[in-house]
Amino acid sequence: MKKAGxxxxxxxxxxxxxxxxxxSVRADRFKNILSAALSPFVLRLAEDIKIQADKFSIxxxxxxxxxxxxxxxxxxxxxxxxxxxxxxxxxxSPKEFTVEINPEDLNxxxxxxxxxxGVNRFSVGIQSLNDEVLRACKRRGERKLSLSALELLRTKKDLILSCDLIAGLNKQxxxxxxxxxxxxxxxxxxxxxxxxxxSNTRVSAEKDDEIAELWSYGKNILEKxxxxKYEVSNFSYKNSYKSIHNEKYWRxxxxxGVGPGAFGSIFFNKEALPASVNADAHEHAYLHSHAHALRFSAIKNIDKWMTAKNRDDVYEYETIDEKEFIEEAFMMGLRLTEGIDRSFFKSRFGKDITVFAGKTISKWLNRKEAVLTEKRFYLTEKGFLYxxxxxxxxxQEIDTLF
Ligand code: SF4
Known part of the structure; x- marks a missing residue:
């Protein structure tokens, strides 16, 4: 039995x-599953949580x-x-239990x-406090509603407050x-x-620069x-309130993940792949004798997600082989300011990062754009730009090894 997020x-x-x-889908199209005293949607979520916990021995x-x-x-x-x-x-109780809210909904x-x-952390989607900016991006809400929500949240002691902002919105x-x-x-x-x-919508190089400048400007105010900054977009007060849940993604x-459109990712030794996971994933997994991850996603069809009797029909599974898993460990780990934990990496892949990336690491150390200590590997602020x-x-280096 194990723990997971x-x-x-x-x-x-x-x-x-x-x-x-x-x-996301328009809520008004799904009143039938959302509006009862105890909604069918939430009952289904609770059932899936239990099913997934049993399946993965959590x-x-x-x-x-x-x-x-x-x-x-x-x-x-x-x-x-x-x-x-x-x-x-x-x-x-969970160490961290977050709920995301749109501030205008809070009461x-x-x-x-x-x-x-048991919720002990609120992530508030402010995005902007400027009404003109909010209207320009077709976002609900108003400055005064956001401020009232924050006042209300601050009446509760021991609640961690996280505010989301976006740099680069129209009219900002x-x-x-x-x-x-x-x-x-x-x-x-x-x-x-x-x-x-x-966003998936393409923007001009000029707009890209403008977004980057606004973001850096905001970052400097926060740092002052x-x-x-402990991750690409995340900042914690005096380094004390990092999101424990989100760190699981980067590490x-x-x-x-449970609910339509949710993702999950779980690490397995090949022997431990649950029998109930579909046959293709099994066959694929057994071809690989090293570390691998099982990634899954829930379908985005709400009606099917609600009604499917066999819950394996609404969660799709895919195994990530060792090569892809290592690449992902670098991509995600380097998002963190403190970078990759070498001993954790070794516990996953059996070897130190330098075995897979020794040449690349040396090249970037020579450029003085990366740092390798006994415990960690990370890119410097300048290195991170590249x-x-x-x-x-x-x-390229990993390609030569597999
Ligand atoms: S950003 Fe807007 S549309 Fe997207 S999930 Fe949040 S509220 Fe919904």
């Missing part, structure tokens, strides 16, 4: 923000993250039911249901971003995520106020 995807939104690439969710879409569209009763079901099934009932259900200026961050600082959030606008630790070049070198 749990991600729950609530794929409903009231309207689509124009920059958003996440999987005795404890040590982190839980309810994301979306818009989790704050769940009723307080639904949120309480879902979280209390998770807590009731295990001995210890006292939702907040108290969350707190009673340097002054607007500065005002947003300074206004939020008054609420003393423990954590910020500052994303550079990124003691928020340390390639086990997590299970992450893609580093990965190109690395993939």
């Amino acid at each position: 749990l991600y729950i995807h609530i794929p409903f939104c009231l309207q689509k923000c124009n920059y958003c690439d996440f999987f 005795s404890e969710w040590d982190t839980v993250y309810i994301g979306g879409g818009t989790p704050s569209l769940l009723s307080p009763d639904d949120l309480f039911y879902l979280s209390s079901q998770i807590l009731a099934a295990q001995r210890n 006292k009932e939702f907040l108290s249901a969350a707190a009673q259900g 200026t340097f002054d607007i971003l500065k005002d947003d961050i300074e206004t939020l600082l008054a609420f003393k959030p423990e954590h910020f995520s500052l994303y550079a606008l990124c 106020n003691s928020y340390n 390639l630790e086990d997590y299970i 992450l893609n070049l580093f990965l190109q070198d690395l993939f």
